[in-house]
Amino acid sequence: MNKKQSGINISKFAKEGILTNNPILIQILGTCPTLATTTTVINGIGMGISAAAVLIFSNLLISLLRKFIPKQVRIAAYVVVIAGFVTIVEMLLKAYIPALDKSLGLFIPLIVVNCIILARAEAFASKNDPVSSVLDGVFMGIGFTIALFLLATIREVLGAGTFMGLELFPVEFAVKIIVSPAGAFISLGILIAAFKSITAIIDKKAKKGEAEK
């Protein structure tokens, strides 16, 4: 019985985090790192995983502490918890993957003010038990990473003619503006619009299926 219930829960969390409540494509949170780090696929994935790691651990700790944190200072407490984990991630990256740390630069410390993490702490972890908070963190993190991966793939392939550093076609045929800041805004806009139309089609099919039943 218990097993079955947790199975249902996981698929619900997965659907929420990746599709119906995707942090970037639906909630439009965390746009700054999304636009800034998706010039190459490697950077995008690196940013996604770093932020996801902070999100999972901060969700866990905040959920464990939810009965001890006084309501009036909760935001400050969340920020301290998040900043602590960001510092850990920052130091680990500096020690083990210095190249990634260098290319992400400013945006690693800026995970502290990433709205997704604070929003999940406030909206979910502060009200739920540790296990579901971790699951929420995992799938929100995956949703965030997938969105970054999609945008980074579009931008790297079209803008530089490479995918994860492998050359797909000569750089002369690449649309260079897509790698520039202007291209970042435009391609994210188009990606969100495309995602909207896909989820609208899925919704329609689900409703049709229900009606037929």
Next chain:
Amino acid sequence: MGEIFMIMIAAVLTENFVFSKFLGICPFLGVSDKPSTAFGMGMAVTFVMTLSSVVTWIVYNFILVQYNLEYLRTIAFILIIAALVQFIEMFMKKYVPALYQALGIYLPLITTNCAVLGAAIINIDNGYSLINAIIYGAFSAIGFTLAIVIFAGVRERINFASPPAIFKGVPISLVAAGLLAMAFAGFQGIEIV
């Protein structure tokens, strides 16, 4: 003097926080609906960013560096900014109620504005002196204000347009922001020596 002038121009135009550094996009997309509110938000950010540039610079160089605690930079800076915003809010409420009426509602949002923390960190990473840090903080915020005020004007027009249904809302705003970013990219052609 030349260096200061260069920092000013770079912060406002060529390396605009919103359009080339991607800092402060959340308030940029969220708040800017009317030019007047966008201007209020921009002024509040300018105020906080200038002050926080000073305080974080002093704390980093005179406390963290002295005791080899550089790795605590992120935690220290975010706490300083949060405390500073709270303090400014209380101070304004008591002594400058007129200003509080105008800017008060934007202040709580500023703590999680990545532009403020971003400016503090860039000041340290670039190794600016205190004066340069103040100039950089203030003028980046002015660049941010410029961006959100212009964009609020664009947004007013978008509200009357009828884009395809799936582009309504954020997607069309992002595309418009992209076009504005292209205009700002034009400033990068200006070389300042």
